[in-house]
Amino acid sequence: MPERLPWEPSGKPRAMKRAGIVIDLRRCIGCHACSVSCKTEHDVALGVFRTRVRYVERPGKAQLSFLPMLCMHCQDAPCIPACPTTAMSKGEDGRVYVNESKCDGTTDCIAACPYDAIQLDPQTGIADKCDLCQHRTDVGMDPACVASCPSGTLRFGDLDDPDDPVSKLAQEHGARGFREDAKTRPTVQYIGLRPSVEAAVTGGIQLHPEEDEVIYVQKKSD
Amino acid sequence: MPDQDVGAIYALLSRVFLKETDAALLHELARDEIAQIGESLAPGFRARIAPPHDDEARLEEEATEYARLFLLPGGVSPDAAGWMAGEEGAIRADLEERISNLYEVLRLRPADFGLGNVPSDHVGMLLALTAAAYGIEPSGDLANRCRALLKPWGATFGETLATTTESPLYRAAGRLLVILLDDDAA
Amino acid sequence: MTKNTNSLDRRDLLKLAMGAAAAVAAGAALPVFTPVFAEDEPRKTARLGKVDYTKATAIPTICFGCTTHCGVIGWVENGVVRRIEGNPLDINSRGKICSKANAMISYTYYPDRLLYPxxxxxxxxxxxxxxxxxxxxxxxxxxxxxxxxxxxxxxxxxxxxxxxxxxxxxxxxxxxxxxxxxxxxxxxxSSNRRAPLMSFYGRDFEWETQDVANTKYIVNFGANPMEAYQGGMFLMGRIQDARVDHGARMVTFEVRPSTPANVSDEYYPIRPGTDGCVAYAMCYVILKEGLYNPRFWKRWVNIPIETMRKHIVDDEKYTPEWAEQKSGIPANTIRRIAREFAKAAPHCCTMSNRGSAKHYNGVQADRGIRLLDVLVGNVGKPGGFCLSSLRGWSGKYGQDGLPKIxxxxxxxxxxxxxxxxxxxxxxxxxxxxxxxxxxxxxxxxxxxxxxxxxxxxxxxxxxxxxxxxxxxxxxxxxxxxxxxxxxxxxxxxxxxxxxxxxxxxxxxxxxxxxxxxxxxxxxxxxxxxxxxxxxxxxxxxxxxxxSQNCHELIPxxxxxxxxxxxxxxxxxxxxxxxxxxxxxxxxxxxxxxxxxxxxxxxxxxxxxxxxxxxxxxxxxxxxxxxxxxHDETRAKDYELYERPVTAKNLEGSRVDEKTGLITKEIKGKRTTVGIMQDGKPVQGFPTPTRRIQVYDPVFELAAETVGLPKGDPNGLALPTWFPVPEIDSIADDELVFTTFKWNVHTQGRSGHWKHQTEIVHANPVYMHPSTGKRFGLKNGDRIEVTVKRPKGLTYRANEKEPVGSFEQTVRFLEGVHPKVICCSHHLGHWEHGRMAQAKAGPDTPDAVSSDRDMTDNVWWATSQDGPGNGVHTNDVLPLNPAPLVGGQNWNDNVATIKKLS
The missing domain is CATH 3.40.50.740 (Rossmann fold)
Incomplete structure (x- = not known):
């Protein structure tokens, strides 16, 4: 029996109380491995981003900051009560996901989300957002973004397990959620998130790339 | 209309799409009935398929148009169902299984067509499947399952082909495809 | 439709279609089968399904998304490649990938791919x-x-x-x-930055292998190992670990906020073509203040330290004040960085690439940068500027014990x-x-x-x-x-x-x-x-x-x-x-x-x-x-030059008493195999002197042979700084136009990679807001950029007629040097199919594709009121090969700009 190679999945999910991602901004290089791996993994349409990487300019600073953003899998997710068809659901490990067979594209969830984490797939009309790669975690793999991240910025773990190394990392470095004033109790935690970076992300917490002031998107008009 | 005829039309159209025009195909297209249909769909068709059928210069022109339309970027490429999304939504995820089921049932393989690595969902292959289906089951149920693979995208493909091409031969082919896939057309 | 059925026989026509006499299964029994599609759920089937990783097949291969070539695992389901991830067994890339690895899937299944002769x-x-x-x-x-x-x-x-x-x-x-x-x-x-390596060390080692995992201090002159660099991913992960977990510091000199600039502890926008000034001034400080490693220099360099001191210090040519005047970097900053760098030795290293070297003076600039590592003696040391055994399998240096491939x-x-x-x-x-x-x-x-x-x-x-x-x-x-x-x-x-x-x-x-x-x-x-x-x-x-140059220092x-x-x-x-x-x-x-x-x-x-x-x-x-x-028992390639000459090479060899060189006859040729150091035969460096050739007469030889004017600095044997003439004499209303590379793109072949091009499809001209103000521009204004011919000893130098112009939109960015305007390469394709040309969308005439993204979702296409696919700028950049080495001076372009109404 050949040895099991490191990429072969165990086939079994980890038992988790609160599955989440810790984003260590000290390491991020803005490479988009996360956002693009996600798109490839889930066949996400062009124009839809489950995960985005913002290049944030701060006034008077020569250096840009990198900011990956995705669904925060909020503990008090407002998208869930907003959904009229109960398609937006919470899993046993706390992750928030779309039950596609129930979704009829009303966009109430999109309006409710302070993190602009949800979009509609242009062809199916179904709500599209991060589900922490359920099909991967079900067989013991990490979400695609975490598996791809080359700098160790994204890490997946049980944020309610004090022995989980990712949870410990978050604790040790005073990780916090993005714009906690939105009061949704986001599960995704950031290490090294500067208030000035938070403040610089204007006009809604997460913008669609077309309207962004992301530096490499050039608007045709004005 | 006897299904035999429709099947024959599908077979001919299949050949038009599967590879470049050659003398043998021109000969078939030059039959009165076909030429009539073709001319009604695309004026200039008759002239295009008139003999001599082995005229090198014309065959090269047709081959160049074929490459421009189906093999190079900027034409009506690719000519395979693949992951097409159409009006009814797409037929993507389970397409492979549906197609291979039909090939199995009809006892055909893309390799039988001696065309090298032609995709199993090539428009010409799906037309050939439909033609074979009419042969096995004249009532058309089996053929309709094959047509269903073409329907979501074939009309757009045919229309685009008809408007993009400069060749009456391919214009007629495009328009014929639209008609064949229209359930309401005679 | 036809009514006369006799002349059209379906079977014959099908034969025609098949091009063979193969019979169709006519008259076969009606089959019974169940349809496998669900007609009531068409919307759900618009996308590829989720991969079942317990059933899919994992096949290792090597990425081709850039020139780094990380080991990857490809997941294949039903014959379709669905996912690319890193191969954790690759000790170089350590199981990591960047965004571009995913593009292997999109470019293989690209609907406009060339598939036929x-x-x-x-x-x-x-x-x-x-x-x-x-x-x-x-x-x-x-x-x-x-x-x-x-x-x-x-x-x-x-x-x-x-x-x-x-x-x-x-x-x-x-x-x-x-x-x-x-x-x-x-x-x-990269030839301009390889030549100094080969001059100093005898080979470019494909190329140097900074042991950044163990370093404490990195000085980076215009290299971009986090976006576009051979071996970038190998370096990047280790740099970030060193910085975040072990307190390593990184200083970057650049002209724009590249990723290394953005993550560095200190980023200094620098006047183009003057990286060498800072490097030579750092050498000045290190020499003057005695911060160099005299033992290493004496043992391993082919000239006495006195010669170096005379050249760099005694004439007061390369003072930090001089460097400040040339580069804009404050003299005291240069002093401090030099001292910090030397203090961290041997766990320190320099980095450089296009930013320092793709200039008319780039070869000599990089010799000055490489000199820093030699001075402090970090060459081949943990955390230092290492030279690995030449990819393991394409050379001879330090090769012992590797299986032949x-x-x-x-x-x-x-x-x-x-x-x-x-x-x-x-x-x-x-x-x-x-x-x-x-x-x-x-x-x-x-x-x-x-x-x-x-x-x-x-x-x-x-x-x-x-x-x-x-x-x-x-x-x-x-x-x-x-x-x-x-x-x-x-x-x-x-x-x-x-x-x-x-x-x-x-x-x-x-x-x-x-x-x-x-x-x-x-x-x-x-x-x-x-x-x-x-x-x-x-x-x-x-x-x-x-194989690749390995940053684990194990081939x-x-x-x-x-x-x-x-x-x-x-x-x-x-x-x-x-x-x-x-x-x-x-x-x-x-x-x-x-x-x-x-x-x-x-x-x-x-x-x-x-x-x-x-x-x-x-x-x-x-x-x-x-x-x-890889060989798990093999020691890392530290100090390869101190490794003993192999017994095989010692056999039948002889020693030159004067030079200490050990030579032996191999295949009828007298070949140098090492050098005596303290009475012991060691490998040394693969140079003619088996030492680091800080003084290299080949530059003089080349200059003389080619007929450069006597004393031209391109041909000086000692590392010597000289200015880029057109930048040195740049007028107030002129700017240096630089093109650069993005992390999501690669070379000129990624314009059609849909996920990458979605992220970067526009290449506005970036400039500092103060530059904009000087020229009366607002953010978003349209300008015409006109690029002039270079000066110096190169192709069509000094011709008055500019090379050409292009039009683009201005975008202010604070991290850009005030004398620089820059825009990216990769874009503005007019071939490479529809995705590269952003020619897609429901209303375009050729909107038929097997990929819904091609037809419906290219939101940046001009047909969708988007900005389109950018501007191609290479036509207006002058052919500009550096003397003797011929590297293209991409970063020397002097340009004027004009606001378009």
């Missing part, structure tokens, strides 16, 4: 093609090559590659054929030099003959014509053939070389070269290039100018050998293996060449003794890797399953 119809460049069979294509190519080979002028077959990772296969073919003209584009990339079978000999008296020499233009006659014997013995060994740029091939690729179309136009068949292999001069328009004119000209074959996966700008297109297999469909190897059958009629270049060799015959076939099939190719690679398979209990199958191998 095509022959030109009509005039070259008209864009008219017809499909032909492989047999016909091979007959055409082999027929012509056979004639060329028999003509006595095999050099008239030119094989020009842009990206060749066959690791020896194509050069095997070219050698077997007998042409020296297997040429490349190293000079538009090489293409199996007989090896053809290298083509013969163009010595006086040969017909090749006779054909050379007179001015070339004159120059070649001035060569020392060693160069005469290496000279194989102007394309492979340009006589005007001897340092482009003195150490090994880096060549001056961007001048090749020019040279052909000037008659410096005669071409019969030109083969472009993943090569895009028509888009990617400076003054690309000139290249296009040469490739279009049938009197200069009688026959042009293009091998690629896409219908590129270069392909448009060919006579024959041959579809290559992509990196998901091919075999290749593999390793891997295999690129196919995850799927090539689509359409695509074929890997190895099979093309094998077929040609057999058709050409005349002895060529014996070098390609394998079957003309993917199985045959696997057989070749199995033999190629026999010694690696032997390291696995399960042999070849197990090696394929794992994809990467």
């Amino acid at each position: 095509m022959k030109r119809v009509g005039k070259r460049g008209e864009g008219k093609w017809k499909r032909i069979s492989w047999d016909a294509a091979n007959a055409e190519v082999a027929g012509r090559l056979k004639k060329i080979r028999a003509s006595g002028h095999p050099e008239r077959f030119v094989f020009h590659y842009g990206r060749d990772k066959t690791k020896g296969f194509t050069s095997h073919f070219c050698k077997a054929f007998g042409t020296p003209n297997r040429v490349n584009r190293r000079s538009i990339c 090489s293409i199996p079978g007989p090896k053809p000999s290298s083509p013969k030099p163009f010595l006086e008296g040969t017909p090749q020499f006779a054909e050379l233009p007179e001015h070339v003959k004159t120059r070649v006659r001035r060569f020392p014997d060693a160069w005469k013995k290496k000279y194989t014509g102007e394309l492979n060994t340009p006589s005007e740029f001897p340092l482009a091939w003195h150490w090994y053939a880096m060549r001056v690729g961007q001048m090749i179309p020019r040279y052909i136009a000037e008659g410096r070389a005669k071409v019969d068949l030109y083969m472009s292999f993943t090569y895009g001069a028509a888009y990617g070269y400076p003054e690309a328009k000139q290249s296009r004119e040469v490739y279009k000209d049938e009197s200069l290039i009688p026959y042009h074959v293009c091998i690629d996966i896409n219908y590129s700008e270069q392909a448009k100018l060919a006579d024959l297109l041959l579809p290559d297999a992509t990196s998901l469909e091919r075999w290749d050998a593999h 390793y190897t891997g295999i690129r293996q196919p995850l799927m059958k090539p689509l359409g009629e695509a074929r890997p270049v190895q099979l093309m060449m094998r077929d040609w060799a057999h058709l050409i015959g005349g002895g060529m076939e014996k070098y390609f003794d394998f079957e003309s099939s993917m199985d045959g190719l696997e057989g070749l690679y199995e033999k190629w890797y026999a010694n690696i398979s032997a390291k696995h209990k399960g042999g070849w199958e197990e090696f394929k399953r794992r994809g990467i191998w």
